[in-house]
Amino acid sequence: MDVSDILASQAAKHKSVTVEKDIPLEVDTGFLTVTDLNPIDKESYECAHTVIHSLDTPNPKVPVKTSKNTFSPPRATACKSSSPPSSRSQPNPHPTAPIAQLPTPTTLLPRQKPLPKPKPPTKWEQFARAKGISHKKKDKKEWDEEKQDWVNRWGWGGKNKQVEAQWLTEVPANADIEHDPSKEARDARRTRVAKNEKQHMQNLARAQGPGDRHTPKQENERTLATTRISTASMGKFDKKLEGEKKLRGMKRKFDPAETSVESEKKSNLALLGKLDGESKRPRKAGGGDDTLNVRKAVRFASKGQGGVSLARKAGGASGGQKGRGKR
């Protein structure tokens, strides 16, 4: 029996799925993109442009990308990626169609944001790496034999609260009279949480780096230096202890001799502004004349005794004699 006729008629029914191109198409299966680098033919372009929707030819033909790099008819307009091995082993939400595994894209597109910075390792991670301990992630759920169900390891109804929540607890024979097993379990859990929190904070501090933090010794020295100059004489007449080191204070800093015109102008103007502001400032009552500070003059004349005693002295020439006369 000759079936070649039947086969030929069957083949004639189907249109071909391959396309011939001078330059093979560049296919980026990862991004589902095809680039046809063949130059656009001017004649067919202009011909297509006369059709109503410019390039929307009534029946544009589609090249089909396959694993064997074959393409269907010319005047390329699209690509179809069905090449990658469709996975049958993986669970498929829609059993009607296969899921295609996509390779990593070959086209490089710029990122939206910079690469994430690696997190600094915690103390435990450092230790684990040094010892070669591989991290085993704990499941959030844990199997409960009594309930015959999965329960939370921590959190709501967590297994770590089992002892403190149970209604009956065995008490050892030599237990204290105030022994409260649920409180004990609760305290133990609280301590573990607090310890973890403390370690977390330490990790954060370590991750931040030494930075500007001072050691306790430095802080002590600084406090001591402050107290030494905190007397009325700024520490000048204080008793020196034996073996006490000389105070090493801040070094004087001078402005650079040569600065930019801008900054010099700015500082001078600030100085002038200050002077100007002082004249505008209202004088204190009793200040009186600009040229003579009366209060200061009175203090000077009375040798610090004040205006009343000066007046008494001035009038005291007669008064004093009176007094003497009394004697």
Next chain:
Amino acid sequence: MLRVVKPKNARSKRAMEAREPKEVEDARTAIFVKGTHTGEVVTKVMKELMSLKRPDAISFSKKNPVRPFEDASSLEFWAAKNDASFFIVGQSTKKRPNGMTFVRTFDGKVLDMCEVGVDKFVSMTEFKTPKAAPGHKPLMHFASELFDTHPRFIQLKSMLMDLFNGEVLEQIHLAGLEHVISVTLGPTPPSLNVATADADSTKDLPPVHIRAYTTRLLASGVRIPRVELTPMGPSLDLTLRRHQAADPEMWKLAMKRPKLRKQDVEKGLGKKRKNLAVDEMGDLRGRVHVAKQDLSRLQTRKMKGLKKGFGEEEGDESAGEEEGEEDANPKRKRVKSG
């Protein structure tokens, strides 16, 4: 700039963590911004491009005095505020009618920009054909040699790919592939074939035709279906106008790739997978190479006749039955021979 806020509750903390840089990034969120005057055509074009871009699209429907090429500060502000990294700004002026600007950002700063003018636009509604479902990944097709040679078109291709297809996926449901976005250029003018083509002049650049089609899969008699395309719309004819190329330093930062992890390399992402093939039934077949085995030391069934030095000692004296007896009493054998 925006304040750096510390999350006050777990929900806002999760939301902030979702915005942090990732190794494998999500699709770019695009913001469609109206300029001071947009015009009917650009408004429609932006609306339809947005329907192709959904769900990663945000519409700014009010007018905004924004000129990306002069001052991009408001774009950068919006990028930070909305966690978006792509902008399409529509602006129609007398000098540049029906203009659209594609702006891409990196790390909240403008990376590059490309302005196009819409010459012709056919809406989706004018094609009485089935449309693709929103959110489905399009296939993309670029046709012209200029997409490989001319800097303006390389940038345009990169931008359009980033807009519609920039997400890296591991696997895809094949039934969801239902539309094609095709970008075709006009015939290359002879002046552009010269290697000394100036990237800045837009004089001779061919028009860009963007078309969208839905696919129909037909039986082809073989495993690969024949794909027929039906125009879906929108259809756009664009001309390139101003552009701003990316700053080389910034571009370099944006093109940095994460280091492949060990398990990824083992999975085959980093290198070619050797000795694995998919057969016609779609099953994964592996080839295993085994070194030549040393058969000389192979342990076969133990028999007296195969023992070392058996033939020399006994000669042809013993028959089969006697062998059996002697096996039971090896001591006697030694006496005999001695």
